[in-house]
Amino acid sequence: MANVPNDLRYTREHEWAKQEGDRVRVGITAYAQEQLGDVVFVELPKVGAKVTATKNFGVVESVKAVSDLFAPISGEVVEVNGELGQKPETVNQDPYGKGWMLVVKPSSKTEWDQLLTAQQYEELIAQGGH
Amino acid sequence: MSTPLKRTPLYQEHVAAGARMVPFSGWEMPVQYTGIIEEHRAARQAIGLFDVSHMGEFEVEGPGALAALQHLTTNDVAGLEIGQVQYSVLCYPNGTIVDDLTVYRLGGDRYMLTVNAGNIDKDWAHVTKSTEHIKDARWRNASEGTGLIAVQGPKAEALVARLADRDVASIGYYRFARGHVGEVPAVISRTGYTGEDGFELYAPADGTVTLWKALLAAGRGDGATPVGLGARDTLRLEMKYALYGNDIDDTTNALEAGLGWVVKPAKGEFIGREALEKVRSEGLQRRLVGIEMVDRAVARHGYPVQKDGRAVGVVTSGSYGPSVDKYIGIAYVETPLAAAGTALDVEIRGQAKAARVARTPFYPSKVKKPG
Numbered sequence: 053m054a055n056v057p058n059d060l061r062y063t064r065e066h067e068w069a070k071q072e073g074d075r076v077r078v079g080i081t082a083y084a085q086e087q088l089g090d091v092v093f094v095e096l097p098k099v100g101a102k103v104t105a106t107k108n109f110g111v112v113e114s115v116k117a118v119s120d121l122f123a124p125i126s127g128e129v130v131e132v133n134g135e136l137g138q139k140p141e142t143v144n145q146d147p148y149g150k151g152w153m154l155v156v157k158p159s160s161k162t163e164w165d166q167l168l169t170a171q172q173y174e175e176l177i178a179q180g181g182h
Numbered sequence: 183m184s185t186p187l188k189r190t191p192l193y194q195e196h197v198a199a200g201a202r203m204v205p206f207s208g209w210e211m212p213v214q215y216t217g218i219i220e221e222h223r224a225a226r227q228a229i230g231l232f233d234v235s236h237m238g239e240f241e242v243e244g245p246g247a248l249a250a251l252q253h254l255t256t257n258d259v260a261g262l263e264i265g266q267v268q269y270s271v272l273c274y275p276n277g278t279i280v281d282d283l284t285v286y287r288l289g290g291d292r293y294m295l296t297v298n299a300g301n302i303d304k305d306w307a308h309v310t311k312s313t314e315h316i317k318d319a320r321w322r323n324a325s326e327g328t329g330l331i332a333v334q335g336p337k338a339e340a341l342v343a344r345l346a347d348r349d350v351a352s353i354g355y356y357r358f359a360r361g362h363v364g365e366v367p368a369v370i371s372r373t374g375y376t377g378e379d380g381f382e383l384y385a386p387a388d389g390t391v392t393l394w395k396a397l398l399a400a401g402r403g404d405g406a407t408p409v410g411l412g413a414r415d416t417l418r419l420e421m422k423y424a425l426y427g428n429d430i431d432d433t434t435n436a437l438e439a440g441l442g443w444v445v446k447p448a449k450g451e452f453i454g455r456e457a458l459e460k461v462r463s464e465g466l467q468r469r470l471v472g473i474e475m476v477d478r479a480v481a482r483h484g485y486p487v488q489k490d491g492r493a494v495g496v497v498t499s500g501s502y503g504p505s506v507d508k509y510i511g512i513a514y515v516e517t518p519l520a521a522a523g524t525a526l527d528v529e530i531r532g533q534a535k536a537a538r539v540a541r542t543p544f545y546p547s548k549v550k551k552p553g
Contacts, residue, residue, distance in 0.1 A: 092502035
């Protein structure tokens with residue numbers, strides 16, 4: 053069973069979100085990176101870009117496939133993990149740590165509560181992830 | 183499609199090994215066991231074991247067999263010796279491609295054709311129908327009864343040698359011999375789809391599991407690793423070997439696909455000859471070339487290729503090349519842009535990303551060509 057930390061929230065598209073003060077850190081889950089296989093490319097927005105909850109904010113590519121990334125929450129991008137440009141495999145190695153993708157300053161206070169809890173996300177992936 | 187997926191004799195072995203099984207050309211096949219990049223490296227550095235039992239095998243026998251193959255294939259079968267293998271192409275009358283294949287001369291007037299898994303039914307209909315007028319050529323579809331395991335990599339020869347009841351070092355590139363490997367009767371063929379030295383072992387379907395287990399057990403100490411279709415694709419991509427359905431199909435002709443080296447009009451009539459002669463005399467509109475990305479981005483099948491904003495071609499294959507550590511691809515481009523070093527753009531999600539035409543193979547071939 054894939055690792056699903058209790059202190060994070062999740063999207064149905066397999067991103068995680070972590071509250072850090074008034075900011076939210078975003079990445080993809082252990083289940084997502086397992087399903088993708090070897091990540092070879094990550095395309096992320098620039099600092100200052102706006103992202104919108106449930107909308108595409110970037111792309112992660114494995115050897116075989118291209119997958120869209122979806123924002124858990126709306127807001128302004130205040131940090132981007134530039135390391136992933138040279139070391140996309142970090143997403144596989146440490147999806148909840150060094151493989152983080154964005155830090156967002158949320159523009160809405162209500163979206164957080166609509167994200168899946170760890171328990172809800174575990175149920176989702178137990179059903180095959182869809 | 184509701185047709186159930188077919189399984190090779192090794193299906194249970196793959197599942198037991200924890201492989202991720204995916205649909206591929208009507209078959210349920212392992213795309214990876216532990217990880218594509220790790221498996222790719224195993225084949226380059228040690229030994230990769232590939233289940234390619236899904237591929238099709240046809241046999242044709244009789245006094246008319248040679249005439250049938252000369253009519254069907256673009257290469258010249260007349261010079262093929264017993265024990266020799268030939269890469270070739272089946273074309274339609276307009277010069278586009280039914281399939282690419284290898285032709286084995288098994289005996290005096292007995293041959294085997296190895297065809298792509300996804301094309302077995304189409305090819306069978308094509309070869310039998312197109313040669314109805316040729317007498318004394320008996321066709322047999324041996325696909326279901328035949329397993330096929332590719333053993334590829336720098337330590338592949340030593341592994342097969344340890345298990346074989348005959349000398350294999352003397353089998354030259356694109357040659358084969360019969361023997362037993364791990365006590366299983368096999369056609370031991372010095373061929374492959376990786377750019378590494380190695381063999382492809384044809385065995386009876388009911389002996390394929392025994393052969394697979396013998397190879398794994400005897401090769402484990404040397405790093406023998408099962409390799410799925412994911413790494414099979416990156417290995418062939420680094421060699422710029424064409425993949426039917428990606429780089430070549432019934433819309434591409436054999437010459438623009440870079441397969442002119444197996445198109446031999448001097449041998450006489452064959453299906454597609456006239457069309458290909460016309461293409462050759464008029465000059466190629468486009469060519470299949472290797473490309474490498476200059477900008478950080480991954481080219482994929484179907485992405486448009488541009489030059490100064492103008493559409494000049496299309497990507498047919500693309501991924502990350504683990505052994506060259508670059509984003510590489512294969513693309514059709516207009517002939518004047520086909521020279522190595524030519525700057526191009528690949529349109530990726532609406533943006534032009536810089537690329538250039540590369541020398542190929544991307545990774546140096548290690549196959550054992552006669553010296």
